[in-house]
Amino acid sequence: MIVIFDLDGTLIDSAPDIHATANAVLADEGLGQLDLATVRGFVGRGVPHLVDRLLGAHGIADPVRAERMTANLVARYEGAVGLTAPYPGVGAVLKHLRGRGDVLGVCTNKPLAPAMAVLRHLGLDQYFDAVAGGDSGLPRKPDPAPLLDTLARLGGGTAAYVGDSEVDAESARAAGLPFLMFTEGYRSAAAETLPHHAMFSDFAELPGLLDLL
Ligand SMILES: O=C(O)COP(=O)(O)O
């Protein structure tokens, strides 16, 4: 089958690098630092949303400043991979799924260049036949378009989406794909409130859950 994965908060815990980069951008703007949990809660809807939330945390709504900060954040984040790690068991499960003939892809709201950079850095890029970023020109998740486009790039067929957040749950629902929810990521809503076919906290459970679809 085809298995498409979200990236931030699903395959990788990238919040520490995003947090460090966000604070560097805030410092450039003369704005105060935010803690990791706060910034982690802003991740999952793409960079422009993250920047709006960074400014919002300081009581600011300023589109011109937001645009400047978005460009700064994208530039600074490129190559910020040192604090990012895959969740336990991710490499092994990707290898296992590939080995049994599943076709794998990534559909993230993170821009494509840093998504590819971190996948390469962690040695995970080898497992994926398609990686779709949030700057593709399509609407971002929770719109179903990027997910459907990734599925088409992988040849179409029986598929599932694996993600961590309300954005992913909604995108999968709208695309008509079963959603498998990793519970250790950056979700803010209670897991039970999100539409899902199954949830898991340990990647070793994933192959068995896919078998049940
Ligand atoms: O918000 C982002 O930049 C990326 O988040 P995602 O990988 O969870 O889609």
Ligand SMILES: [Mg+2]
């Ligand atoms: Mg995510």
